[in-house]
Amino acid sequence: MRIRATVAAVSGALALSALAVPAAHAAGPSTHRADAAKAFQAAHAATAARNSARVAAADDPWYDLDVSFANLKVAKALKVGTTNRVSTTITYTMKFGADVDVTAKDFITAPYLYKGSFDRPRNMLSGDDMPTCSVTSATTANCKGKIDIYPQDLLNSHAGTWRAGAWAMAFNGQDPTSDDFDLSKVGFAEKGGLGTTLVQRNSKLTTSAKPKPVKKGKSVTVTGKLSRADWENVEYSGYSGQAVKLQFRKKGTTTYKTLKTVKTNSTGGLKATVKATVDGYYRYSFAGNTNTPAVNAAGDLVRVKK
Incomplete structure (x- = not known):
């Protein structure tokens, strides 16, 4: 029924x-x-x-x-x-x-x-x-x-x-x-x-960190996109104006730590820059709300060279 x-x-x-x-x-x-x-x-x-x-x-x-x-x-x-x-x-x-x-x-x-x-x-x-x-x-x-x-x-x-x-x-x-x-x-x-x-x-979130590898002390630029299901147009569309955390996990550990919070642009895009110190994984994390579920992007490994 x-x-x-x-x-x-x-x-x-x-x-x-x-x-x-x-x-x-x-x-x-x-x-x-x-x-x-x-x-x-x-x-x-x-x-x-x-x-x-x-x-x-x-x-x-x-x-x-x-x-x-x-x-x-x-x-x-x-x-x-x-x-x-x-x-x-x-x-x-x-x-x-x-x-x-x-x-x-x-x-x-x-x-x-x-x-x-x-x-x-x-x-x-x-x-x-x-x-x-x-x-x-x-x-x-x-x-x-x-x-x-x-x-x-x-x-x-x-x-x-x-x-x-x-x-x-x-x-x-x-x-x-x-x-x-x-x-x-x-x-x-x-x-x-x-x-x-x-x-x-339903929500989706991506992360891409560059350059790879990066010299110690230099900047890593982390981009991504937060999107969610558009039921009326049968596609995933960018979710604008949302606070998303940029997180980092040192290689060999299991816990992500928040580095900063950024907001998505008009198309759901994300961009942030941080200093590289050790090898590790960068990811974006969205806490979700009533209408859209929380989601974590897959971590993107960046190796640091001296």
Whole structure:
């Protein structure tokens, strides 16, 4: 199941028509995951509208499912480049009432990530496959699912903090393709704000030190470039105005020490000059921020001659 588009709040009536799209037995082997995503989007939009006092609870075409969510765990940060899918696992606990059959083939639950507010998310991300749940008691199950992130689904402005949520839907034997489909017998539950993660534009950093070798006491010029994923143009572009540390590690040691801090220019370029004293490795190091992960360039060895 994959949610790719920004979700806007809709009325219960519109949600009714959208929810009727899925094929029968939404959680069975014949599940059409895209249709399950449509069902969730419709239900989420109506729930968000109700929470924002734009729609009365009585307007919801389904009933409130006796399911709650807790103990959600997600990675602290997700680095997303320009082309490859990035997947991460989310686990959570689902608690349910005695009248809820979470083992039914037409019971669905899944985690998701959303950017922005719960009521008006700017984007939502879910997984390509349905999660798995292990029932641990008469009222509790532990669930595990994946979030699959595709760079083409993101805008550069989507980088930063995302929130995590989970949802569940019970069709209770109702067939959405049937003329007798009764949506009032379908249950839905959802909870946002269960956790946070950073979806970041992956970064790259280079270092080149010259001349090689260099005479002791003479200057070494260290250049480099800091770039990060541009999701909209499918390329890595220079990251300007960022403070980057120039570091040095003496040959035969393991620790880098900061020599100075320089800022990237308009194209992400870096340039600094230092005096050479002993053989060693020069590198640039970027501490990262909410939108862009930290990165260290590979060290570049410069030998010093007398």
